Amino acid sequence: MARLTNPQVSLITTDGFAGYELIDSGVGRKLERFGDIVVDRPEPQALWQRATSDQRWDNAHAVFASNDDEEKGKWRLLRDVPEQWPVPVGPATMLCRLASFRHLGLFPEQMPHWDWMVRRIKDIKAKKSEPVRVLNLFAYTGAASLIAAAAGAEVTHVDASKKAVTWAKENQAASSLQGTKVRWILDDAKKFTGREVRRGRQYDIILVDPPKFGRGPNNETWDLFDSIGPMLTDCRALLAEDPAALVMTVYAIRASTIAFAQLVNEALEGRGGNLDFGELAIEEREGGRLVPTSLFARWFSGMTTD
Template sequence: MNDQYELLDSGNGKKLERYGDIILDRPCAQAVWAPRNPGLWETATASFDRVGGLNWEGRSKVSKAWNVEIAGVVMKLSATDFGHIGVFPETRSLWQWIRSALREQAQTKGRELKFLNLFAYSGGATLAAAQAGAQCCHLDASKGMVEWARENAKLNGLQDAPIRWIVDDVIKFLRREVKRGNRYDGILLDPPSFGRGKKGELYKIEDQLMTTLDLVHEVLSEDPAFVLLTSHTPGFSPIVLGNLLRQYHQSGTFECGEMLLTGKPGVNELPNGNWACWINTFS
């Protein structure tokens, strides 16, 4: 599977990454060690920092937008004012897992599965699920991000795939889905530490996550495949995320771990968030 992403080095509070032909130097607070290859940082196409504001250096060298294949999904990238580029590559192994799990479970269950992606950003996981043949629902509170995800769908030849594109507040949407009787076999949610809904609704993970998970449990199908919970919020460790999921399921398999940015052998793995998953093994 083609993958044009690579972590080149990290250290001194920064990460050096390759996205296709573009090499970016950006902040990463958890990279508290010293870089292993200091000379490599001189090859950066552009760099970003937050010292005294939000600052790009060499941004003019980066195309307004460029396309990169990551874990079998083509993604449009762009250097935004806030230093983000339209993908979080630490989730790429989860995309691969979702694609594989949905294909396997569809064969086992003998039916097409429905996948729900909440706080879905630019759509990497949604498109991986669509590649597996699942019916998808992609939800994000940002209209701009949902449009970005739709562009990514076109890049992957999935513009006509069965994907519902929803701009909405997650809790309001889930409550309507409960009333409508819509159910899903696989659910991914990546709640932010702090966010705003479609109409400015405040989302704070410590206040709203339990309500969100209650509703997620209600929209699961009678014979679901999995629930995958991820987080970039400090303190929400793999064990914490796993314990949250264990409240809702008495059987099945629970797994958890760190999301990692990785490169070639010898490059320090860089933790960047955590995940936990409940897998229904009693279908």
């Protein structure tokens, strides 16, 4: 029976990067800077008091106003905001927008995973002569795809939303990374992995960042709790011989990190290596308090934990 050999919960945090900072949080909201634009968004887990002045919050460019449901609501502009604006994210330039469900097209808490992925691309490059292949499932606007491609990997980017894939291609152009190798796939992630298993395809690194509920282009249903187990079985079949790596992140759900760690551990039973699991959080640039965002489990066939 697969058993967690190192049941230690990790906390991975970022205090932002040139294009992003968490300025303050509290009373169910967070104040963040994406490039030149400051936004005030709902954050139900920010149970504490705000640390900065009301004036700082009042100076935000846009506020996502919502009642009970943190995702349903509308952006209210307090200052001019362009339709889209550039946000530097490592080697990529992400075009951010005030999008539905309080999103902006970028999940900055993922930055430590993207850095980790680049280190794994280097490790794998050092051991294999063929190009490193990265499969990015639920790839959204493509930050991870572009960062992997900039690091020299051949990337397969899969998302069910035409709008998201178009946006990701625009981000590739904005990043001047058109020359890099990204295969854009508009498909249901489950169908795609099933097909790739039947074709005997292999990937050195797999990223899985699924929503709680989603729909494929032909209305296929994605339900995290029903679908993630079979998908990880596919991922196991798709993972290349060592060295190989897998990163899974889940968010906006009621669950423990232990549940997902145990699932990944079971799916990869017998492959050895190192499984790290826990929570991702963003650290306020000034106040240092942590805003939790998601759960993760990540595995590398080597023993490195860096």
